[in-house]
Structures are given as C-alpha cells and as structure tokens.
Amino acid sequence: MPSPFPGMDPYLEQPDFWSEVHNRLIVAIADCLVSQVRPKYRVAIEKRIYRVDPENDDNNLLVGIPDVTVKRQPSDPDKPIKGVATVLPGRQPVTVTLPLPERVKQAYLEVRDLATGQVVTALEILSPVNKRPGEGREIYLKKRNRVLGSLTHWVEIDLLPDWEPMPMYGSSIRSDYRVIVSQAASRPKADLYGFGVRESLPSFPIPLRPKDSAAIVDLQQILSEVYDRAGYDYIIDYAIAPIPPLAAEDAAWANDRLREKGFRL
Template sequence: MPSPFPGMDPYLEHPDFWPEVHHWLITAIAEKLVPQIRPKYEIAINKRVYTINDGNKNDLLVGIPDVTIKRPPKAPNTQSNVAVISQVTKPITVTVPIPEEIKQAYLEVREMGTGSVITAIEILSPVNKRPGEGRKTYLKKRQQVLGSLTHLIEIDLLRGGEYMPILDNPFQTDYRILISEESKRPKAELYAFNLSQPLPSFSVPLQKEDQEAIINLQQIFNEIYDRAGFDYRIDYQMETIPPIREEDQQWVKQVLEQTPET
C-alpha cells in the first residue's frame, strides 16, 4: 500500500522512523545506481561516526529526577525524653550527559581500478541540521568535497533544523536536493520543493565522457514505503515531528481523510 502523500511522508521524519528511512534510502539508491554505472564505476556505502559531547541536546536533561522525595510521616511522640533520630537522605535518580555515538551512512561513486571518488551522495540526518559537533563535522566534510574534483549530491528530506549553506538563496521550502558538479562550481542545481509536491528525479553526474545516471526518488520512496511496511506501522492520528506548518494542516487533513484506514 502506498503512502497517502504524493511526495515525502512527513510522518517518516519522526525520530523513531527516520534512522530506518535513511538506511533504506541509502541502500535503495545504491541498488538503482549499480546497473547504470557498471562496469566502469562501483558504489561504496561508507559510515561516518559522530560523537556528541556538547550536552545541548533536548533529550539530555541534567539533574531532573525521575522520582520525588516524599516527607515521611512523623512518628507518634510517646515519650518526651526519647532522642529524635534524624532523617536519612536517600539518593534520587538523575540523568547525566554522556558521549553518544551516531553512525551515518553515505554513498560514494568510485572509479574501478583507481578508487577515485567521482560523486559523493549524502542524505541529511537531524544531527547535520542542528547546532553542535555533528553539524560542524558534516560542514567541514562538505567544504572539503566542494573544494575537490568530486561531485556532491545532498538530499534533505527533513523539514526541521537549519538549512545547509547556499549563497543568495531565496528558497524557503520544506525539502531540497542540491547537485554540485565539480566543473560548474560555484554554481549548482537546487531542487526546492514542498510537502505537497512529488519527490523529483535527478541526474547523478559522473565523468565528462559518461552518460549521467538517473535517480527517480519518488519511485524509490514508494518502493521503500511498501517494502518496510510503513503503511501499517504509522499511526496517522498522531502529531508529526516536527509539526506540520499551519498553512499545510488543512491540506494534510484532507489527504488523510481521503485515504482508507489512516
């Protein structure tokens, strides 16, 4: 059963689902690319590891007890000459910030034989779009790619968080795909689209003499939604994270009302 939405399903941006969606997308894009680029190129799935230490995450609450201290009832005063025993302080449970290791997969199109990275394909995660070490690490790697001979494809299917830097960017859309070809820098192609629009198809740049590979992102997403069984796992009566913009709420309501069993 397909998603009720014509493009990205905003319910899959929920923290409980997004890591799985990210994994499915990385794998499915690699599967679609291999037949188009072989035998000259290979696809490598790599992982970047973030260690979050900054303690600024909303889910790291320091000093918030899980239980409260209740004052014990006073013992009956049967004898005035009996010494009063002082109350014993008992520990409470708190949460302390600890380093969190986050693994994020990305794709590289490499030339067979030489191992040269021709194209890097990134799918952004929340750690890339919020302040902290995860964003700093990704932006540093992004700048390295933009200053190299490697093409960059950056897919952002998350409404929350801060956009990746683009100079003179007038587009404030829900989602975006950036394609930066090495030979055209600093110019790049930007697919900017909103919740109500289908996911676009786009070309994967290779070397000049090669025909570009094509990624139909909407088709890939539809296949993932069905294969992962999201149709019976998502509760469409719940609120989305992040919330739907006020101007889109009525449209989302109509979409769900027209879809059976949502």
C-alpha cells in the first residue's frame, strides 16, 4: 500500500525510522543513477563517521586531555602493588552510567569520472546530525564549503523540517523541505526546489561533465518505492501524531487526509 501522503511522509522523519530511510534513499538514488551515467561514470556510496554525545542537546563531543592519567610501566609488569587503599565507612560507591559518544555512520553519494576517479558530483541527504547545532553541523558545513569552492557539482536533499536550513541567500521561499542543485559553473547561483508536506517531491537533475546530459532523479518515485519495499504502511502507526509534529494547519490537513485514506477513524 502506498503512503497516504502525496509527497514526503512526515512519519518517516521520526528517529525510529529516519536512519533506515536515509540509507534506503541513498542506495535507491545510487541505483537510479547507475543506469543513466554508465559507462563513463561510477556512482559511489561513501560513508562519513561522526562521534557525537547523545546526552548533549548541542551535539558537541567533549573530548580532551584528562587531568590525571594512570600508566602501566613497561618494566616489572607483574610486580605486586605494595600500597592498598581502604574504603572509609559511609563512603560506599553507587553504580552510575556514563554517557559514551556514539559513532554515527552516515552515507552519501559521489559520482566519479570512471577514467580519472575525480569526483564530478557530490550528493547529500541531510540527517539530524547535520542540521542541529553542534559539531556535526560544523563538520558538515566545512565539507559543504569545500565542495562549493571546488569544481565539483553539489546536490543537497533536506527532508527534515526541524532545525535551521543550510545557509543560502536571495530566496523568499518558505518551505518544509528543500533540494538544492549547485552546478560548479553557475556558482554562487544554485537551483532551489522548495516544497511542503502537501506537495509531491520534485524531479531534479544531477549535473555531470559539460558535454554530458544531466541524469534525472525522480525523488517522488524513489521515495514511493522505498516506502513500499520497506513495508512502512504496516509499521507506521498513523493513529498518533508524527515526530516532529506538523504545524497546526498541516496537522489538520493531515488528519483529514489520513481519515480519507482509511488510516484513521
């Protein structure tokens, strides 16, 4: 059964699903591109690793040099320790859990010239680690700026309405979701596809070398196929509100839509 929404399904944005949706979209877009760009180009799925602190709302990783270290000397490894400390009465420790930084693996796409191995186009699908304030966003923006200052084309897909959009200028479009296509020869100008939860997802070009026609990504078709193959229609509970919640007017529209499609009473 297809998604009850005409475009982006906001229920896919919740933390329980997004990591899986992100990975499935990356693979599906890669598969879509391969048939269009072969044999001159290779579509590579790359992986970037973030270390994040799950207990820190700002997503900063606090790593530094400890105040005290205990080192084992290389000589006399089995020599017994002479001094033994005793625990004072009333000072028994309790067990606590310390927050450990997580290693977050996030995939992205690169279209490479098969002959030279040079990256022609980079494609990113944003995740919360990219958008929310903190180290993850800073790392992402540094990579974004490096690509925008190079001869590599840049495609950025933002299907997460939470947090601030990535920096751009000169647009009065207010949208929940965005696709940006930045061709190297047209910078600083780029094409922005803005759309909301009530609209279908756009098709957009993947620019290649100047003499080669752009590949086309039909994002709506790809998302619909991902939704169907993953069986999200029977996994998602449409009786409850999505996370993050929709704006009031969109929530009312979504409620009517879900009733119409038989997902709510």
